[in-house]
Amino acid sequence: MALHEVLLQQLFNGLLIGSFYGLVAIGYSMVYGIIKLLNFAHGDIYMIGAFSGLIFLTIAAPVIGAGWPSLILGLLISMTLVGLLGVVIQRVAYRPMLKAPRLSILITALAVSMILYNTVMIISAGRYRVFPAEVGTESFFIGTLRLTETRIILIVAAFSLMFILHMFITRTMYGKAMRAIALDRDTCQLMGIDVYKIIAITFFVGSALAAAAGIMAGVYYGTIHFFMGFLIGLKAFTAAVIGGIGIIPGAMLGGLLLGLLEAFGTQIPFIGTVWKDVFSFAFLILFLIFKPNGLLGRSESERM
Amino acid sequence: MSQPVLSLNNLETRYGQIYALRGINIEVKESEIVALLGANGAGKSTTLKTISSLIQASSGSVIFQGQDITYDQPHAIVEKGVIHVPEGRMIFKELTVKENLELGSFTLQDNVERKKRMKRAFEMFPRLEERQQQMGGFLSGGEQQMLAIARALMTEPKLLLLDEPSMGLAPIIVNNIMDIIRQINKEQGTTILLVEQNAKAALKLAHRGYVLETGEIVMEGNADELSKDESIVKAYLGE
Numbered sequence: 001m002a003l004h005e006v007l008l009q010q011l012f013n014g015l016l017i018g019s020f021y022g023l024v025a026i027g028y029s030m031v032y033g034i035i036k037l038l039n040f041a042h043g044d045i046y047m048i049g050a051f052s053g054l055i056f057l058t059i060a061a062p063v064i065g066a067g068w069p070s071l072i073l074g075l076l077i078s079m080t081l082v083g084l085l086g087v088v089i090q091r092v093a094y095r096p097m098l099k100a101p102r103l104s105i106l107i108t109a110l111a112v113s114m115i116l117y118n119t120v121m122i123i124s125a126g127r128y129r130v131f132p133a134e135v136g137t138e139s140f141f142i143g144t145l146r147l148t149e150t151r152i153i154l155i156v157a158a159f160s161l162m163f164i165l166h167m168f169i170t171r172t173m174y175g176k177a178m179r180a181i182a183l184d185r186d187t188c189q190l191m192g193i194d195v196y197k198i199i200a201i202t203f204f205v206g207s208a209l210a211a212a213a214g215i216m217a218g219v220y221y222g223t224i225h226f227f228m229g230f231l232i233g234l235k236a237f238t239a240a241v242i243g244g245i246g247i248i249p250g251a252m253l254g255g256l257l258l259g260l261l262e263a264f265g266t267q268i269p270f271i272g273t274v275w276k277d278v279f280s281f282a283f284l285i286l287f288l289i290f291k292p293n294g295l296l297g298r299s300e301s302e303r304m
Numbered sequence: 305m306s307q308p309v310l311s312l313n314n315l316e317t318r319y320g321q322i323y324a325l326r327g328i329n330i331e332v333k334e335s336e337i338v339a340l341l342g343a344n345g346a347g348k349s350t351t352l353k354t355i356s357s358l359i360q361a362s363s364g365s366v367i368f369q370g371q372d373i374t375y376d377q378p379h380a381i382v383e384k385g386v387i388h389v390p391e392g393r394m395i396f397k398e399l400t401v402k403e404n405l406e407l408g409s410f411t412l413q414d415n416v417e418r419k420k421r422m423k424r425a426f427e428m429f430p431r432l433e434e435r436q437q438q439m440g441g442f443l444s445g446g447e448q449q450m451l452a453i454a455r456a457l458m459t460e461p462k463l464l465l466l467d468e469p470s471m472g473l474a475p476i477i478v479n480n481i482m483d484i485i486r487q488i489n490k491e492q493g494t495t496i497l498l499v500e501q502n503a504k505a506a507l508k509l510a511h512r513g514y515v516l517e518t519g520e521i522v523m524e525g526n527a528d529e530l531s532k533d534e535s536i537v538k539a540y541l542g543e
Binding site: 173176177179180183184186187188189190191192193194195 | 383388394399406408410411
């Protein structure tokens with residue numbers, strides 16, 4: 001393949017993986033914006049999403065098959081259930097800690113993460129599980145770009161979810177309240193906004209999006225594992241930092257950018273696929289040193 | 305004798321072991337403007353924050369229209385019709401003027417009504433209509449104060465708590481804001497509890513006033529009585 005063909009292929013791959021990162025990063029960033037918590041359990045929510053998709057498909061396959069219709073149904077059901085799980089975790093683990101020092105709630109998040117992945121480890125016997133989706137894997141070409149039906153549907157689905165989220169935060173009163181709480185919680189209370197309710201909604205939306213990304217990753221990679229959330233949690237954190245943590249469009253942008261950086265990074269001589277993660281975390285460090293407020297973040301001094 | 309809209313009964317508020325309010329009694333009657341005066345740190349802002357439940361009272365009670373709201377959640381108090389415009393205006397600087405106003409009507413479900421109230425706010429504050437798509441942070445101090453008041457009016461409150469609306473504004477703008485407050489009280493019959501350091505401006509506007517000193521009410525009376533009282537003239541109005 002000629003270089004520009006390789007780059008085109010990597011552009012598509014990067015956007016696809018980047019959209020997964022973006023979906024997970026949104027939840028990371030929203031929660032940070034609203035309660036200043038780095039929710040380390042967020043990657044595990046993604047993993048739970050993948051497993052709940054697997055359970056649904058296993059149950060549904062004999063009845064309605066494991067093709068796209070049942071995947072979409074499973075996606076919606078898992079998003080709802082995992083969203084609710086996010087709300088429960090928020091209520092049980094985080095809300096009692098909201099007035100405690102920041103470190104306490106951070107440690108709580110680590111504990112929640114451990115509880116989640118250890119539970120799934122026991123249930124799944126710690127093994128890789130095949131994600132039982134039966135979707136098209138035959139590839140076809142548009143010009144020189146090699147595609148599959150699955151990849152096209154996944155990327156469309158991921159971008160649609162991001163678009164719906166964008167409409168939610170810019171057009172609905174709840175979305176506006178969410179952004180307002182990130183700016184000034186006390187004043188929101190004086191507007192009659194029930195802050196705890198908005199925090200719960202934030203966890204619901206963030207967890208549902210992570211669950212969706214988990215299922216999509218299951219379809220894309222074909223296998224899932226109880227520890228799959230760890231690395232993506234770190235990647236989503238990286239994406240959120242790149243975009244400007246707490247800023248929702250920044251999370252989407254950061255996710256896509258990180259996906260692209262990884263995809264193109266593998267094309268650099270001597271770096272290759274094995275070094276992909278090193279490559280992304282090197283970027284995290286560079287951003288933390290040179291642009292800690294991220295691409296869309298304003299510096300604290302400007303913010304006043 | 306009509307029942308007061310708001311009454312604070314032996315209200316006490318502490319920050320840790322330090323008393324900010326030492327059992328104050330205040331009454332605000334229907335359609336009145338009541339000024340709460342005092343020096344920095346006297347407890348004026350604390351009084352408003354305790355009414356709106358941003359701070360919990362340690363004893364005593366806040367009665368609004370016959371209902372005890374002392375331990376209600378802040379958002380529940382807004383739903384009952386009490387709205388607090390905090391010190392420093394506290395508009396959302398990174399949201400547009402329009403979004404600020406929309407959030408003011410958060411408790412409202414009805415979008416048609418929301419638009420109607422927004423239209424009315426723009427009639428009252430034409431400057432805000434011109435700037436509705438701008439970020440709140442780009443407004444001047446006076447415009448921010450107008451936005452804060454307009455945002456509060458979006459809930460159509462029965463009782464408006466205003467904390468230092470004149471703070472940091474040029475005298476001509478202060479007059480402007482004070483006129484607006486008078487207009488809200490006259491035209492909509494909104495009851496107002498006004499906290500001010502600028503006692504002169506506040507007493508011109510108010511019907512009655514209270515003077516707060518280190519957490520205690522030391523004086524109360526009609527506005528014209530207070531503005532003639534020698535000790536107040538000395539302490540707060542300048543020579």
